[in-house]
Amino acid sequence: MELILKALGTLFSVLIYPGFLFVSAVGLLLAGFDRKVLARMQKRVGPPLLQPAYDFFKLLGKETLVPSRANKAVFLAAPVIGTASLAVMMLFLPIFGRAPLSLRADLIVILYLLTIPAVALILGGSASGSPFAGIGISREMVVMMAYELPLILVFLAVARKTGGSELCFSLERIVAWQAEHGPLLFHWAMIPAALAMLFVIPAEVGTQPFDAAEAETEICEGPLIEYSGAPLGLFKLNTAIKMFLMTALFCTLFLGGSGVTVTLGPIWLGAALSALLNTLILLALCLAVTLLCMTLVHAVTARLKIEHLFRFYWTVVAGLALISLILVWLGL
Amino acid sequence: MFNKLIADSLSRSPWLYHINTGSCNGCDIELVACLTPRYDAERFGFKLAGSPRHADIVVVSGPITSQSKDRLIRTLEQVPRPFCVVSLGSCPRSGNVFKGSYSVEGPLEKYIHVDVSVAGCTPKPEAIIEGLYQAARILKEKRLAIQQERKEAD
Amino acid sequence: MKEFIVHFPVLAVMVLFLGAFLAEIFGFRSRIARRVILLSCVSVSAAMIFALIPAVFLRGEVLTYWMGAWEPAAGYAIGIGYEIDALGLFFALLVVTTFCLSAVYSLRYMERDRHLGHYTTLFLMLCGSVLGLVLTGDIFNLFVMVEIMTFAAVALTAFRGSSHGALEAAFKYLVIGSIGSGMTLSGIALLYLQCHTLNMAQLSAVLSGGLTPASVFALGLMTAGFGVKAFLVPFHTPAADAYTAAPSSVSMVFSGMVNKAGVYGLIRLVYTVFRAMDRESLQITLIVLGTVTMFAGVTMALAQHDFKRLLAFHSISQIGYVITAVSLGTVLGVSGGLFHAMNHTLFKGLLFLCAGAVYYAAGTTDLDRLGGLSKKMPHTTAFFLIGAFSIAGLPPFNGFASKWFIYQAAWSRAVSTGNFFYTVVTVTAVIVSVMTLASFIKVTQAVFFGQLPAQLSQVREVPLTMRIPMAVLSLGCLAGGLFYPFVSETLLAPAAKAVFTPSVYIDAMMGAGTAQAAGVTDAAAAALAVPGTWDPVLWLILLVIVLLAFFLVILTGEKTRGAVLDDGGQEDDGRYATFFGGERALPSHVSGSDLFWGFRKNWDGYFRIAQGLHSGRVNDYASYAVIGAVVLIIVIFLIFGFR
Amino acid sequence: MFPFLKKAVENLFSRPSTLDYPAKPHDAKPRYRGRIAYDAEKCVNCGSCIKVCSPGAITVEKTPAEGGEDITYRFDLTSCTFCGTCEDFCDTGAIRLTEDYHMVAADPADLIVSGTHFKAAVAGGLTVSSNCIYCTLCARSCPEGAITVDRKTKHWEVDREKCIQCGICIGKCPKGALSFGDGKDAPSAEAPAAPDAGSSSPEAAPAPKKAETGPAAAPKKEKATRAAAPARRAEVPADQADPARYDLVEGILKSDACIYCTVCARKCPMEALTVDRAARTWTIDRETCVLCCRCLEACPREALSVGTFGLEKEPAWILPVPALAPVVPEKKTEETPAPAAAPAVRPETAKPSAQAVPPASAEPAPASSAEAAPLPAAGADGPEGILKSDACIYCTLCAKRCPMGCLEVDRAAKTWTIDRDSCILCGRCVAACPKQALSLGTVTE
Structure with a gap:
């Protein structure tokens, strides 16, 4: 009986909260927020907050065409794998008061798991057989190479700061350290790293100006060109989830992660309330990070050429992260 | 209920694919003007898509020149259903001043059913938005019709 | 049974050599005889090696065998001894796995070639030599095996002599390989001069008294010699050509066991014989070598236009990982290195077999002339993707697990010593991993996805006997990643323990107490503990749950969704044609030769220099090897002093 | 980048500049050319719009109806370029391009503007009165090219088949000489209007040809002064003219300010003027001149004017006698300075004066051409x-x-x-x- 309850609980956390459903909903909401605020920054009214959700449901209702030159299995499986891996990854982040599986993967694993959706996108695009997609996957891969260096430097800086002379890739420990010493963002040696991370997020998510891979004006949305219907919807969902995931990761690494713990009134009520409050606070933080690193940057810049993008990440952003790492290494 | 949600979403998030079949560029510019802050068609979920596979509304401008005819047909074939075709300006419907030219193969109606015609040369962005809005509603009806067909088929 | 088992190590080697002779005698005309000899030899040999597992890995014994029962007399080993500890057997397992699968694969793969009798002979000799190399306890015997290995490998490289570049590659291999062999031999001679023994266990015991300049020189020479065999960076030049020119079944053997032989030699040398790894400067020297190797290999691979050549450079790069990890000098590092060596055998073997399958089916491995094979060869594509994901280190495949070990090992060295150098190593390792992914994305796009060129429309899936080895290796890749705790407990921990306990090695060979008498003490090697957290099985289960949920939704919601439409075989139906902005969808494939120009453009200068250095002239290559060896020897002298 | 950043944040906290368009109607700017409004009642079915429409968006359909035909004009907005030319060319203002831009429809039929008017069959065709001066303006304005005018032979002709009875020519005629008369042949200059000419449009056909026999003379007098004639007659200034000897006619007059610059000659559309710089002569062919007065505008010295002068009377024997009514000799008394505009010489005034006009004036007198005297020198000696x-x-x-x-x-x-x-x-x-x-x-x- 207990086992069944436990299994049900796990299933709940995998599929609903904080798993797939929750992540999707929040991701779509974040994406909608991004679009809305972007529009307001451009003095437009902008789409409704639920626009990404509408887009997603609309795509579910469309036909799915598989081009004759495509490899059907890979073409259709790629978006599903991407979404599933993202949904599962959420469970490894200790960003909620309730983080069932955060002990089961550390930073390096997160780094690699993050590549799976990108690889899924690349494989799907490649499998579609379109030459536009060929260009798109090339760019996607270069973008990945570009942001991976700053990302690992940021991770190492965080690990060194929180772990001292011990190996510390565990997210739980990073969160615990921050609970004790205050969020990492407020340690001045980590500020460059946080900035670098803020630059990594839009590249990882693929928003302008770092969206060379999916430039719809030049290469017809690159890897996505042949996708239609539900698979396309899943890719759009992936982007939305990634948005949430990356901002949440930022919150975990630099803003202390698990929010607050409040106990009010009866225990059960307090638990429920604190869960709700945690979620709300996290959401607010994610919104702020999204605003800062994606919307604002998007509003004031134009798309970078791929070679410039690569250079930017390996010089400016990696430089920022490296400064942090060296400062931390020097014990600051 | 889920069906209704999908059909509803369809009318709220129509993505455009724009085909210029020899247009003078007037309509094309006005279509882009719809996305500017002044008109902001994104309020209704309109978005320019890069590929016909993503399109819900295909906007055709220009009088279908013989160079563009095959390309138009091929592109229209690749749009997943349900989708709407909107003719922008006078050219696709009639050829406008180009009608009768050796190189004009219009009107568009010869090749595909046009759901909404927006007249004008060029239409004002307001008129384009109005036309697209109407097309979005038609899209929803088409989706419901497809559902109905399926239900009857079962 | 027990009595038989003691003979198994040497028999396993002997069977292969015997098979080589038999194949030359009987296998010349008869295909059946050839196949029978090949398969029976490799399977018997493999069975014998597998039979050693319980004793060595589970019970922790070290097996010894004295040829002709010439046991040590008066504390001096005069006969040739075989000594099978966990490290040796670990490599032996890799070797037998490789050659068994390669043998099965070559049945059909090589059917279009002539002189298959010679092929069988050379192949068995190669297998026997590498197996002997990892099992022997005698350093001269080891050299002999290296020589047999080198010459069999050279001959196999040149086996398709009519194909472009095969003879040239063989010549380069011969020259550079001979330089390596020469250095190894000189080192062994110096050691013999110093210690009057050739038995490694005894050498280790004798050398514990301190290193004379002559033995330091021997260490330098032999490190360089095995570096040549492992294709570390200044010595890597023949590898690219040889791997490309050799038949794929042989390329697989090269990357699966021939360069592992070098790695094994290096580990045995620095850890067991000289026990020099307590010097951090030597560690750093080797780590620099390894890091440079992995970086140079992967960047060169990014610039390649040929499937097999690309794989060859990746072999170099992955060996860099292994050497880096092994040189970290910690249990975690060594196990990570060994794990990666094992995984490299699996996924690189798999990838070479895929390249062979492509060559078999399409007749070329040129990335610019291939494309869209996934529709014709779905199984090969699936195997290739598994291999590519493994080598790129995507979870949950085995490549990720071993790389993860390596990162952790490097980073824990970094934080515990406070040396920024290890941070650089960690970062380089991660970046190399991403670049590896990039270059395999390039292969995926160029060979398997994209569009099928018209001249490849007749391509068919390769025969079953070629697919079976690939399937086995794919399963290995997946299992290694998913069940890494099991692997690390049963295989890696004993092997790493063997690396760090030379006294056990010495005692087993020379009798208990020898080590203590010689003053050989084992550093207090910690048990293998993986500090990181990662549960691939759990992850996979969760992923499967989510996927199932998806499929449930899809199945139940079939009515609500738009139908999934596919081509229905109509190639020219416009509705399913590739979108070309309205143009007729003519075959148009983004080939792989320069897929990542956005990356290359920023690295233009580097690539110009690197490609200029790989001039293809054997004179240049030989001089790199010699200069590299000289520098290495000087560095080792600097480390140990000239006194 | 930073100025943009500032702007972006500013925008975030300012009102969007988006029109709340579908919710609130938004009018187009004035003079926007949008949906065509067609007033069928005003339409005279001249077809000019069809002629000028470059995309051919306008079609007309005629269906026979009782007592005439229903004429339907269709304006296809999906074919229109909204250039506004039809509006410009519509003489009756039946076509108007409104500021309505809401031209969106799922059914293209909704984008067709149409209107029908009933056009009663006109009994007669276009007729010309004797006022005609053969200036060709009617022929040039005719949308159907139904009128041919030959100045030389003084021939005016209408092709009844082509004529669509739009009436544009009636408006254009400077002399009010055209009307929809009976269906008979167009009156020639020599043959005055038939007595039974019924006028459907009294304004356009001012000459009540039947009511009085006499009045027909008045327009004829005008005609006479400009009609072609072989003989040249002497001109004298109007105030000096003896009404017995001279007809008082209107024409271009030249003052002494003339410098013989030839500009007037070059501007004359009818090539009625000849100026010789060397000989310092200025000649006008009065039979060609249509009194368009362009020369007046062109003259740099303002030396030309329109005025009345006496023109020596034609000998009576040239006069063809009107067939029906023997004309009583009349004498023109009052209106010697007839303005250039034709209506001034309309029957209202002409009728009472008809009696006074000598009969000779009723005939088509041969036009005269006058040669002006050389300019008198301004100074005593030298030019x-x-x-x-x-x-x-x-x-x-x-x-x-x-x-x-x-x-x-x-x-x-x-x-x-x-x-x-x-x-x-x-x-x-x-x-x-x-x-x-x-x-x-x-x-x-």
Whole structure:
């Protein structure tokens, strides 16, 4: 009986909260927020907050065409794998008061798991057989190479700061350290790293100006060109989830992660309330990070050429992260 | 209920694919003007898509020149259903001043059913938005019709 | 049974050599005889090696065998001894796995070639030599095996002599390989001069008294010699050509066991014989070598236009990982290195077999002339993707697990010593991993996805006997990643323990107490503990749950969704044609030769220099090897002093 | 980047500039050319719009109906370029491009503007009265090209098949000579209007040809003065003309200010003027002149005017006798200075005066051509010309301004020369001179 309850609980956390459903909903909401605020920054009214959700449901209702030159299995499986891996990854982040599986993967694993959706996108695009997609996957891969260096430097800086002379890739420990010493963002040696991370997020998510891979004006949305219907919807969902995931990761690494713990009134009520409050606070933080690193940057810049993008990440952003790492290494 | 949600979403998030079949560029510019802050068609979920596979509304401008005819047909074939075709300006419907030219193969109606015609040369962005809005509603009806067909088929 | 088992190590080697002779005698005309000899030899040999597992890995014994029962007399080993500890057997397992699968694969793969009798002979000799190399306890015997290995490998490289570049590659291999062999031999001679023994266990015991300049020189020479065999960076030049020119079944053997032989030699040398790894400067020297190797290999691979050549450079790069990890000098590092060596055998073997399958089916491995094979060869594509994901280190495949070990090992060295150098190593390792992914994305796009060129429309899936080895290796890749705790407990921990306990090695060979008498003490090697957290099985289960949920939704919601439409075989139906902005969808494939120009453009200068250095002239290559060896020897002298 | 950042944040907290369009109607700017509004009642079915429509968006359909036909005009908005030419060409203002831009429809039929009007069959066709001066304006304005006019032979003809009875020509006629009359042949100049001519449009057909026999003479008098005639007759100024000997007619008059610059001749659309610079003569072919008065506008010296003068009467024997009514000799008494506009010589005035006009005036008199006398010299001796004073600074401005290129100024040599034969005395140089060194005066040397 207990086992069944436990299994049900796990299933709940995998599929609903904080798993797939929750992540999707929040991701779509974040994406909608991004679009809305972007529009307001451009003095437009902008789409409704639920626009990404509408887009997603609309795509579910469309036909799915598989081009004759495509490899059907890979073409259709790629978006599903991407979404599933993202949904599962959420469970490894200790960003909620309730983080069932955060002990089961550390930073390096997160780094690699993050590549799976990108690889899924690349494989799907490649499998579609379109030459536009060929260009798109090339760019996607270069973008990945570009942001991976700053990302690992940021991770190492965080690990060194929180772990001292011990190996510390565990997210739980990073969160615990921050609970004790205050969020990492407020340690001045980590500020460059946080900035670098803020630059990594839009590249990882693929928003302008770092969206060379999916430039719809030049290469017809690159890897996505042949996708239609539900698979396309899943890719759009992936982007939305990634948005949430990356901002949440930022919150975990630099803003202390698990929010607050409040106990009010009866225990059960307090638990429920604190869960709700945690979620709300996290959401607010994610919104702020999204605003800062994606919307604002998007509003004031134009798309970078791929070679410039690569250079930017390996010089400016990696430089920022490296400064942090060296400062931390020097014990600051 | 889920069906209704999908059909509803369809009318709220129509993505455009724009085909210029020899247009003078007037309509094309006005279509882009719809996305500017002044008109902001994104309020209704309109978005320019890069590929016909993503399109819900295909906007055709220009009088279908013989160079563009095959390309138009091929592109229209690749749009997943349900989708709407909107003719922008006078050219696709009639050829406008180009009608009768050796190189004009219009009107568009010869090749595909046009759901909404927006007249004008060029239409004002307001008129384009109005036309697209109407097309979005038609899209929803088409989706419901497809559902109905399926239900009857079962 | 027990009595038989003691003979198994040497028999396993002997069977292969015997098979080589038999194949030359009987296998010349008869295909059946050839196949029978090949398969029976490799399977018997493999069975014998597998039979050693319980004793060595589970019970922790070290097996010894004295040829002709010439046991040590008066504390001096005069006969040739075989000594099978966990490290040796670990490599032996890799070797037998490789050659068994390669043998099965070559049945059909090589059917279009002539002189298959010679092929069988050379192949068995190669297998026997590498197996002997990892099992022997005698350093001269080891050299002999290296020589047999080198010459069999050279001959196999040149086996398709009519194909472009095969003879040239063989010549380069011969020259550079001979330089390596020469250095190894000189080192062994110096050691013999110093210690009057050739038995490694005894050498280790004798050398514990301190290193004379002559033995330091021997260490330098032999490190360089095995570096040549492992294709570390200044010595890597023949590898690219040889791997490309050799038949794929042989390329697989090269990357699966021939360069592992070098790695094994290096580990045995620095850890067991000289026990020099307590010097951090030597560690750093080797780590620099390894890091440079992995970086140079992967960047060169990014610039390649040929499937097999690309794989060859990746072999170099992955060996860099292994050497880096092994040189970290910690249990975690060594196990990570060994794990990666094992995984490299699996996924690189798999990838070479895929390249062979492509060559078999399409007749070329040129990335610019291939494309869209996934529709014709779905199984090969699936195997290739598994291999590519493994080598790129995507979870949950085995490549990720071993790389993860390596990162952790490097980073824990970094934080515990406070040396920024290890941070650089960690970062380089991660970046190399991403670049590896990039270059395999390039292969995926160029060979398997994209569009099928018209001249490849007749391509068919390769025969079953070629697919079976690939399937086995794919399963290995997946299992290694998913069940890494099991692997690390049963295989890696004993092997790493063997690396760090030379006294056990010495005692087993020379009798208990020898080590203590010689003053050989084992550093207090910690048990293998993986500090990181990662549960691939759990992850996979969760992923499967989510996927199932998806499929449930899809199945139940079939009515609500738009139908999934596919081509229905109509190639020219416009509705399913590739979108070309309205143009007729003519075959148009983004080939792989320069897929990542956005990356290359920023690295233009580097690539110009690197490609200029790989001039293809054997004179240049030989001089790199010699200069590299000289520098290495000087560095080792600097480390140990000239006194 | 940072200014943009500032702007973006500013925008975030300011009102969006988006129109709340579908919710609130948004009118187009004035004079926007949108949906066509067609007032069928005003339409006269002239078809000009169809002619000028470049995309061919306008079609007309005629369906027979009782007592005439239903005429339906269709304006296809999906074919229209909204250039507005049809609106410009519509003489009756039936077509108007409104500011309505909401031209969106799922059914293209909704984008067709149409209107039908009933056009009663007109009994007769287009007729011309004797007022006709053969100026060809009607022929040029006819959308269907149904009218042919030959000035030389004084022939006016309408093709009834082609004529769509739009009535544009009636409006264009300077003399009010056209009307929808009976269905008979167009009246020729020689044959006055038939007595039974019924007028459907009294305004356009002013001549009540049947009511009185006499009045027909009045328009004819006008005609007579301009009709072609072989003989040339002497002209005298109107105030000196003896009504017994002279007809008082209207025409272009030249004053002494004329400098024979030939501009008027070049501007004359009918090529009725001949000016000889050398001989200093100015000749007008009065039978060709249609009194369009362009020469008046063109004259740089304002030497031309429209006026009345006496024209020597034709000998009576040339007069063809009207067939029906023997005309009583009449004498024109009052309105000697008839204005150029035709209506002034309309029956209302002509009728009472008809009695006074001598019968000769009723005939188509041969037109006359007058040769003006050479301009009397302004000074005592020598012709008029441009004179230069010592204030000249040889700036060459005058030379640059001279339309005839007759001035040459050499700044270096300080010479100023004028080719008096070419000079037309237009006076531009005088105006151009910054030093007021030039003047118009008598050339003495």
